[in-house]
Amino acid sequence: MKNVVCPILENRALTATVWRMRLGVSCELKPGQFLNIALAGKYLRRPISVCDWDKESVTILYKVVGRGTEQMSRMAPGECLDVLLPLGNGFDPDCAGDAPLLIGGGVGCPPIFGLARTLVARGIKPRVILGFNTASEIILADDFRSLGLKVTVTTADGSEGVSGFVTDVEDLSCSYYYACGPEPMLRAVYNKIEASGELSFEERMGCGFGACMGCSCKTKYGNKRICKDGPVLKKEEIVW
Amino acid sequence: MVDTRVTLCGIEMDNPVIPASGTFGFGYEFAELYDINCLGTFSFKGTTAEPRFGNATPRIAEFEGGLLNAVGLQNPGVDAVIAKELPKLREVFHKPVMANVSGFSVEEYVTVVEKLDTCPEIGWFEVNISCPNVHGGGMSFGTDPKAAEEVVCAVRRVTKKPVIIKLTPNVTSIADMAKAVEAAGADGVSLINTVLGMRLDLKKRKPLLANTTGGMSGPALLPLAVRMVWQVYNAVSVPIVGLGGVSTAEDVIELMLAGATAVQVGSANLVDPWAAEKIVHTLPETMEKYGIKKLTDIIGGAH
Known part of the structure; x- marks a missing residue:
């Protein structure tokens, strides 16, 4: 996990509520991992899953569901975001x-x-x-x-x-x-x-990196943290 | 060269910075990010006699000045802590650690402390009588001076290590609670734990947290912590560990001026995993800025 302040390269609406944002950051990623984004005036970060990445950028798609994501949608290319990444286990x-x-x-x-x-x-x-x-x-x-x-x-x-x-x-x-x-x-x-x-899986998270136990779930192999041991769970371990 | 050392209940620490229980696990998550031996110490995840999953999710909500949590003391239980967590902790942290313990009965507090007392890596016990997220335990001991005294007396009998009692701000007079636990034999007090709060989901017209209520933490609490540390400093002579909304070296100095001997950093670790390390590293230059040569000189200095 690293903490970077990276520029927004692109931020545009795909539908009435879903936006595509490309961030200028280079990171080794696995599919299914996520970023945790700090926003001005918001205490907790916003966890958003990674859609795609290349050598110099990471693309996320996010849905405007509250004031935090609404704030993200108003940001312009050139503005910077403070991001923790990569987080979570990802798909295998x-x-x-x-x-x-x-x-x-x-x-x-x-x-x-x-x-x-x-x-x-x-x-x-x-x-x-x-x-x-x-x-x-x-x-x-x-x-x-x-x-x-x-x-x-x-x-x-x-x-x-x-x-x-x-x-x-x-x-x-x-x-x-x-x-x-x-x-x-x-x-x-x-x-x-x-x-x-x-x-x-999705869950309301505190830290996003396994420290606060805010997003715990029960599995057949013990308690897991969606943010750190997930968000991807194997079918065989899931307890509904 | 400034002197950042402090002595907490007879144990010298390189600096007064202590990540707070529940925000730092058993340390090894953070040891992957930085050398946690730079810290004064840290207070590990609140430990109970039996394993606990904690409350249903959602357990986390947010507000302008911080967050609410209703984790509910999730922990693997004291036996697993001794068998699995402490050996891992030992590999990455080489200073005395603060053991945070919780319970639902006087007997449970005693059981946990008795078992952990045999672990040489534990320097202090921090006895949590102030968790707002569990029913029939935690805070119910911390809001009644008689119940608090019982816990302190019982724990006092089973360990020679320093016993610090973690107090809740959800009382009319925290000074009276501090006096009660001091009289019962506590070696120190830590304050404040989280403030009981609640938020609603406007669309669902229901509480955001599955537990209905949760504990507020974060920068909004700093003035409350400063006020309560100030009042407790006037009321007791045992050392105070100050916490509540600390996120900078300035905040550490402010709580020490109010009366704290050491200072815990909680929520800040969750939004910036390097927060405690940054506070440790910026403490000397911040001391110089305010003309402080020796940190112990300023404890209670605002009185």
């Missing part, structure tokens, strides 16, 4: 097998994108299912397609793609799956897909 691409399935729901899609790019670089072509409430909230679908991947989009209101939830997609067969999204989606995925997999 070694488990993918030959036909993995990636499932993202809403703002759970960004960490899945970084994982997709990592798998593609290893010559593995995962299938991708992205779930949203409605067509206007769709993010990243074209980015996944530009990696040469088959993408199935679902919308709860049926305004685009498959009508319903990610688990309403007919073919959910896979060698292994990786999922990130709201907890009801994770539960549904956990219950429906027989293959083994990894699920990325």
